[in-house]
Amino acid sequence: MKITTKINLLTTAWLVVILLIMNIVVFFSFTKSTVNMEQDILFEKAREIIQKGQQDHSVELSPELLKFYLTNHSFIRTVSENSTVINQVSNDPHLVKIKPEFSKKKKVKLRKIREKQVLVIRMPVKVNNQVVETLEIGELLTGFETRKDILLSILIFCSLVSILLSLLGGRWLSRVIMHPIKNMVTTMKEIEESGVPKKVLIQTETRDELQGMTVTFNHMIDRLRENIEKQNQFVSDASHELKTPLTVIRSYSNLLRRRGIKNEEITLDAIDTIYAEATKMQKMIETLLDLASVEKEQTLDMKQTDLVLIFEQIVKQLQQVYKRELVLHYDQTPIMIEVDELKMKQVLIILLDNAIKYSTDKIEVTVEKEQEDVIIKVKDYGIGIPKEDLAHIFERFYRVDKARSRATGGTGLGLSIAQTIVRQHKGEIFIKSEEEQGTEVVIHLPISSTN
Ligand SMILES: Nc1ncnc2c1ncn2[C@@H]1O[C@H](COP(=O)(O)OP(=O)(O)OP(=O)(O)O)[C@@H](O)[C@H]1O
Ligand SMILES: [Mg+2]
Structure with missing residues (x-):
């Protein structure tokens, strides 16, 4: 299934669920509030009748009194303890078919008579704190069914329109969203077929x-x-x-x-x-x-190593081979650190090889301990590196000046190898350089590469 169709169907399904819940809530709140309003009116009426009866000091509520309060499509009656009618007035013969019921508490019932809702309330009538009879008022909820039907039709109509709009909107929205993705897929296919890397055209700036x-x-x-x-x-x-x-x-x-x-x-x-x-x-x-x-990321052969000792050996060897002034400075000895000895030697050889190739003066190597790090510096006073090249110097095959490097036989891989090794030791390598002043490569190595 297409992703656009999926998004569309999912959002619409979600909307249907939301609408269904909302409609049910609206419908039932409407029904409940309408019945509540009607029942409050009926209870108020019952209270009035009982009060009036008590004012008259009569034992029972008389039919005349009940008649006075009778409205359209309703009945009012008093019910004795054995649930028989004592007095009753009504103007709808169908309503009186509702069974009378004696009750010591206030009660509300909704009954259906000939497909119409009838609200019945019961209220106890007390004399000397004793319930002597129950006053029952029933009233046809005229128009209630019709209003319910109208509300239901409105809700169904609005829901259908919302679903339709959601489907249309969803299609439009997913098209807008999918457009750049489709573009990218097409470009990727083209790249796959032709083997030539190609960029995707950005048609509109959306910044998203x-x-x-x-x-x-x-x-x-x-x-x-x-x-x-x-x-x-x-x-x-x-x-x-x-x-x-x-x-x-x-x-x-x-x-x-x-x-x-x-x-x-x-x-x-x-x-x-x-x-x-x-x-x-x-x-x-x-x-x-x-x-x-190096790039195969072989596992390192980590051992506690004295950097001063191994660097001393290398400096001595290169001094003899190249007949150059190489000086090793260190602030203490030994400087123990957990490293892969062979790889660390390789890094120093790469850096010294560059310093020898690109300078003629003396070269200084420094090893120092600084809190949790060991700092290694290789400094020369040679031709230096132009500012614009510094950012690229660790890239593979990058050489400042191809003619210059060819004369010195470089391939542009040395620093890239050194950086890979330093990173494998969780360290960092930086280069500082000034043209015609010289270059300094600085390495920070954590004393225990596991932390
Ligand atoms: N100490 C330095 N002084 C001046 N330029 C340097 C120095 N170190 C590196 N460079 C410049 O950086 C480039 C990249 O150095 P890198 O060591 O990666 O390659 P390379 O020395 O050319 O070749 P390789 O080391 O693979 O034989 C060099 O070509 C050189 O231009
Ligand atoms: Mg090199």
């Missing part, structure tokens, strides 16, 4: 949740397009990067094949170059594999 949904969908499509573009860029960059060393390797090995290994100098030169290019390729492929493995 549905427009919010469309806007979010369009944002998602934008992001998807961006990602596809970045991935395409990455594939073309990566193939270009891989092609260059491959071409070099191929031409050098070809040289060796043609010239043989007779000339020792050429041979050694060729082997060195082939080795260097192959290493470059290997590094690149390793980075790609790293990213794939």
Whole structure:
């Protein structure tokens, strides 16, 4: 069943229930209030008759007195203790067929005589605090049935009109609501068929949740397009990067094949170059594999680790390899924290690799304990990052300047990997940078990642 039909039927069904309850309440309140009004009048009349009788000091209420109070289509009678009529006056022979009844309490009865409602009230007549007889007044509720019928017809008519209006309104409303959803479904189908991400057209500004949904969908499509573009860029960059060393390797090995290994100098030169290019390729492929493995969200191998100790090892190693001034500062030792040691080392290597690539001066690494966190900082005094690029720096494949990064052999994956690892440790990573001044990457790690 279509969602519009469903909404429509459900709202109408709900309306029918509400109308039914309301109609029943209105109908019964009307009946009750009409009967109450009539019965109050009759009791008042009975009270008057009894009072009058007592003023006359007669033992029984005389027919003359009763007659005085007789109105159209009614009877007034007195009933003795054995439920027989003592005195009775009436102007409707059908009404007196109602059985007389002695009663020591006030009573009200609604009787049906020839399809018409007759209201009967009974009131005890007391002499010296003793009930001696009952005064009974019965009156035909003229027009009551007709008024009831009119009310019923009005209620049925209004209910039917309301249901019809609700059905029409519901159809219109659900169409209005469904329009943007239908649009989105159509666009999604088109995307599925063509495989090309496409935005949904916003025809009217409604500023409601549905427009919010469309806007979010369009944002998602934008992001998807961006990602596809970045991935395409990455594939073309990566193939270009891989092609260059491959071409070099191929031409050098070809040289060796043609010239043989007779000339020792050429041979050694060729082997060195082939080795260097192959290493470059290997590094690149390793980075790609790293990213794939980090993104698989493998479980962390958490252990209490001394960060000062492991960072010292890395700083020393890189210092020897790159012959650069790397300084490690720490406010205490050891600084114990529960981390995956290998992954933390990987983060520091990624950050130091960037600092080494994009600066020539000294590089400072700081590890400090601050309340519940361990703060790690890697600071360089190099070329820095332009402000407009800072927001994107952690995105996959993002590189500030493609030419600059190609010269330094980057793939734009390092910081993205570092961020994924830090987040897996429930930590945060920030970057501060000034062009031509330098860059500082700051990491906050909770001491126990389980809290
Ligand atoms: N310390 C830094 N100084 C200046 N620019 C930086 C620094 N760190 C990162 N960047 C810029 O941020 C970009 C993204 O860094 P990221 O580490 O993610 O990639 P990469 O270094 O280019 O490649 P990869 O690390 O994958 O080999 C870099 O291309 C570079 O432009
Ligand atoms: Mg890097």
